[in-house]
Every structure is written in structure tokens, then in C-alpha cells.
Amino acid sequence: MKKAISLAALVAATLPGAALADFPVRPIQMIVPYAAGGSTDLTVRIVAETLERLYPGTTAVVRNQPGGGGGIGTSAAVNARSDGYTLGAGAQGPIAILPHLGGTDYSIDDVEFVGLYARSLQVMVACANAPFDDYDSFIASAAERAPQIGNSGAGGANHISAEAFAQAAGIAVESIPFGGSSEARTACIGGHIHAMVASPAEALSAVDSNQMTPLFVMEDERIDLFPETPTAVEKGVDFTWSSYKGIIAPKGIDDATLNWLRTAIADVVADPQFIEVMTEMGEFVTYEDGPAFEARVRRDGDMAHSVLDALDMLGVNN
């Protein structure tokens, strides 16, 4: 890390003023900490493609380094040489949650935030044969028996969000971990669990065909896809949560290069074709610059910390 910083400083010192004009001269690598084909991977590929289209001559290569709940690839990105040629996909689980579980060689402080390009809104849905079908009956039913809420992995983002909601609403839930969100979805449609947290896009088709029933939206305000579904906030529970997708980098990139990268991501997010393809996929395209992105991650990190503390999972892997 220190070596990388001094190396970058050396390059910056020997090539005064050249960095801006000359960046990028090599392909920019974007590390996705998940296997090819997931939603993070697909959106980063769209970002890379848009970047190449908007900045002719620029090459952006996506590299998948899955494993360890995203920790391995994220570690590779934040520990890479800080010359701006290695970036990472900033996903909620590995940057805001995983360090609290322990076993990672990085923390939020090691991450440089380039920009956020999409948020994934979250809806709590009731599964087939659940004993509730709207927010009020969900809360009433939870008072009698803790509902079984499926998630995509212990200590993962939607495990934390379900438990954080339960904490805020003062109800008890029983979290059931699955190996990935499609396993949880299968169990939900099959009626093997009572509820789960889903993205609006994946919930919409299931709701239309009566496989799932939306309970509440984890936003401040109601969303276009589910205008009838209340938010937790309007039901008097101070709780919002969304997952996000952004671009991160190692700390220590020189200002000129970092500015180039931040402007590039802002341009990508403003591109109409980018917005169209992303929206088709059910992503909620929105731009937040580096500092706003960082503030969001730190806020989530604090919430994850308190939830994991209550679950007695803080630092289990240290």
C-alpha cells in the first residue's frame, strides 16, 4: 500500500502535468468481486461499454474475481496499484458489511470512492401461502410468531436489511439463509419461507402472476413500480435501505487521474443509452459523486455494525 502510494507520487513527480493529458494510455481494469453474470457484473459491463463509447480510444476490461462473499475481488481492487488503471465494482456487501464480520484485509477507510451509478431499491414481499398479505397483517402476524425471512446468505446485504427493519420496527424475525438470491426466490415462490427482500424488478413479474405480494418499500417515498405499496416510513418506522452499485478504487490516486475518472463516471450515468439499458434491467439509475457515495456507505456500515452486534456476529471471522 505504502509502496504503491510512493510509486504513484514518484510517477506524478517525474511527469508533471502529463498525467491528465495522458490518462488513460492503457486499458482500465474493473474488478467485479462476483462471478460473471450477476447483476453487479452485468451493470459494470454496461458501464465499461458506455465508457468506451463516450471516450473513443479508451479500453475498459472487466475482470471477475469471485469468492468470499465478494471480499476477495474487493481486496484485490483496494490493494491494487493506485495509478487509476485498476478500479473495482463497489458493492454494498463487501465494502459496508464484510469488514464488520472480520476476515478481510481492508476496511471502509482503504476505499477511494469514484462514483455511484445505480441504486437497487428493496421491497419486502410475502411469499406463497404466507399468513399475511400486507404491512399491517405482517406486523400483527409477527407479534404472534416470528416470520421466516429468506436471504441470499448469512451476513449478506439482505440478511442485514431484514434484521435492521425488525430492529427498527420492534418485531422478531427468523432469518433463513440461502446460497444466493435465486435459491431464496425459489423457496419463496414455492412457499417454503414466509417473506424475503427482493428488488422491484424481480418482484414485479412475480407479483403480477400472484407468486409474491409486496408488503412495503424500503424507501422514503413510494416508488413508480409499486404505487399501491406503502413505505416503512409512512407506517411510522424510521427505516430505509437500498443496495447500490458504484465504482471504487485504491486510495492514493493522484488528483488529476481521480478527477478524470470521476468525470467519466458522471458522463456515463448521464448517457441516455446507458440509462435506457440499465432501466430495462430494473436498475434505478442515479448518480452520486465520490463524497456522497462514501457518506452513504458509511451510513450503511454503521447500521450493519449495530445489526451484527445484536446478532452477535461482529468480528466472527477475525
Next chain:
Amino acid sequence: MMETIAYLAPLLQPQVFGIIALGVLGGILIGALPGLTATMGVALLIPLTFGMSPVMGLNMLIGIYIGGIYGGCVSSILLRTPGTPASAATVLDGYPMAARGEAGRALGMATVASTIGGLIAAVVLATLAPQLAGIALKFGAAEYFALALFGLTIIASLSGDLLKGAISGVLGILISTVGADPIAGVMRYTFGIQGFASGFAFTPALIGLFALSEVFTQIERMAKQEPAVVLVKGRWPSRQDMRDSKGALVRGSLIGTLIGIIPGTGSGTASWISYNEARRSSKTPEKFGTGYAPGIAATESANNAVCAAALIPLLALGIPGDVVTAVLMGGLMIQGLAPGPMLFQTNPDVIVGIFGGTFLATIFMFVFGMALIPVFARILMVPRRLLTMSIVIFCYIGAFSINLNPVDLYTMVGFGVLGWGMQKFGFSQAALCIALILGPMMESNLRRGMLQTGDNILAFISGPITLFFLGLALFSLFGPVIARHLAQARIHKPN
């Protein structure tokens, strides 16, 4: 009817027709190269489909999927290197047949079997998708646990020596517990090495277990001056092969179709169960494992049947059954199509187009497969020493390219040494492989079920599907013992 024909018309447009052919061909090459899997192929090419019509883009991806699963058999048969986990079981009979100089016949059998499996499953997909999709929803923790338990009993019949087979199986289950605990999320046996956080990576482990171990054995043999002469002849399975394999083909296709519908099981499981079933019902079970055509027919018909069958829950319910169909679901969403029951009403053109494309891709797979056999088989004419060293290089590249995780190289070499030792002392590598596939499925579902039912073990012996698989497990364990007992009793009677 007229509508259906109209929906199929776009398939005959030259670009669509061509892109499916190209997808299949690319898929075959991807599958044949160890370390490149069908999943990666589909995921990498999704961005290309942005500008295509849904039928064109999705059928290209399906072509890659079908070609990729088939292509895996090539390196399994020729090099003992499973190109994809789906064809690990094909190693058992494919490699001995190729080593005998009949690589063409082995590849031909695999191609015919893949085609038959693919076509049967495609017929089921096109005719019964909505009706059968319901099966996918019946599987809860108890059902998955019973299925995994039944799968594990295959070990008993696959390994000649029951005790050594059991030891291999238990070792496999223990190895599969390395990594994050599926329920609590706590790291187990990683010794603080972050690269093992998800356990031993599966494909690198397989490459080591089967391919690198074989390289060691070959080197040993070369040191003893026993050069293996390998000739390559033929490309079609013989009439006798086809007669022998009839039952294996039909059963393999049906087993593959059924397992394909059950989400989260996949082609690896299907091919092992099919292999075991073919061997169990065969009149000459002792020929399995020696390069016997029905062994290849059973595994390859099953794993290609899974491809089309996995599309059933995806299209009819919006549930992806395996990793590739999860990626395909992403491909559908990009086109603005959400898979699920509504899709049949809102976009019948896409559904019919996908059904038709699945048939077309399977036929292309047959044509390209048959045409490429002589080309593939020529690999074996490379001098043995050079070939062996190139396999080593491929082992490294394959193991690394999956996750770009250097720790996977240690995994590959470690499993190579383990596999070599097991081979030398008569422990079944197949048993270890089955346990690696099914161990995690058994553990996570047992624990999830316990969590959901408040530690009620009785839940695991109730429900028709659970009881069915538990019954099969008992039958598979004790059937051979009872049969042997009866046979012995018959022999002793005349005395």
C-alpha cells in the same frame, strides 16, 4: 397452430440461423477447453445481445449453453480433464475407451447421446413446461436433503471396495465443509487464508483430481518405459454400441430432464445419477469403467437433457435452476422480458422462439460435434511427452482462469497429488467427486431444515418426495447386498 408457425419464422432468417450456429460452435470450443465453462461463455457474450432482437440474442446464449455442456465431454474423453463439471462422470468410460485407441468412437457415442438427451428434453420443454414446472416448487429443505442423501448412496455401488469407497466419500464431505458456513456465515478451516473463504474452488479441484493425477500416473509409466500407443479411428458408435446403450440413453435423458427441472441440482448430479442407474440396470455392470459405450451414453444424454430442462422452471416460473440459467435470466431482463408465468401470455413469440431455438441449437450441436471429431481426436496424435506437458499447462491455465484466484492453483495441485495417491491405492476418485458435489447440498439443507422446523428431525422423513428419495436411497444401498445374498443362496442350494 398458424401462430406457432409464424413465431418460428424468425428462426429461419439468415442472421438468426447463423448466430445460433455460431453460438453453438463457440460453446463447443469453450466447453472443450478446461477452465472455460458454459457459464463464463454466456456471461461474457451477454453485452453482445443488447442490440439484437430477443429471440436472436437469447437463442445465441442458449446455443452457447448447449454447445458448452456438450463440449465438456471432449477433454474428458481425450485428456481425462473434465472441461466442465457436468462431464466429470464421462471420464469414467470415455477416457479408457480413448486410451484404447477408440477416441473417435467415444466422442461419437457422446455426441449421439448428447443429441438424444437434448432433443428429448427439448420435446418435454416445448410440450409440458407449465405442467412440470410445478415440481420445482415442491422442493424444500427436506426434499433436497433426501435427494442429496440418495445421490451419495451412488458411492456404494460405484466403488469396488465398499470400505475404501466410504472413506473417499467421507473425505469428500469433510473437504466440502471448508469455507464459509452456509447457515452461520462463519469461516471454517480456512486458517485465515482469505482465498479459501468460499472453500476449495470446484473446477480447479476437479481438474487436479482427474487430470493432474493422470499426468502423474503417465509420467510414472513413461519413466518405466511403457509408451502408450494411441491410434485414432472411426467416428460413429457401432450398431452394437447403440443396441447396448438404448436403455441408458432413454433413462439418462429422462433422469436429466427431471433433475434439470429441480432448481439448484444441475448437470453434474444428473450425470452421476444416470451413470449409476445405467450400471445398476445393466446385465453386464462389470464392463462399466472399462471404456463401455453405455457408460458414456448415460452421462452425456443426462447432462445435455439438463440444459433444455433447466429452461422449464426459468421460463414457466421465473426460477433459474442453475448458474447458467441465472445468467440467461439476466439476458431476458435486459431485453425487458421478465420470465415467469406471464411471459407465456405477454410474449408467446419469444417463448415459441426459444423452444424452436433449443431444437435448432441441439441439431447444430450434432452436426458440428460429428464434423469436429477427427479434428479433436488428432490431439491424441501429439507425441505423448509433449501432450502430457501441455495438459499440465492447461491444468494451470484452467484452474486459474475460473476465479483468477492464485489460491486455486494450490487447490488444483493439492487435489492432483491427492487423486494420484487415491488412484495408486485403489480409492475411488469418483466417490470423492460425488461427495464434493452433494456434500454442501446435504449439509446446508439439513441445517436450514432444522432451523425452519425448530430442530424437528421428523420433518426429514415426511412428505411424498422425501420418502420417495429416502426409499431410493435404501434400495440403492441394500439392493446390491440383497441381490448378492440371493444369488449366493441359489448357488449354495444344489450343494
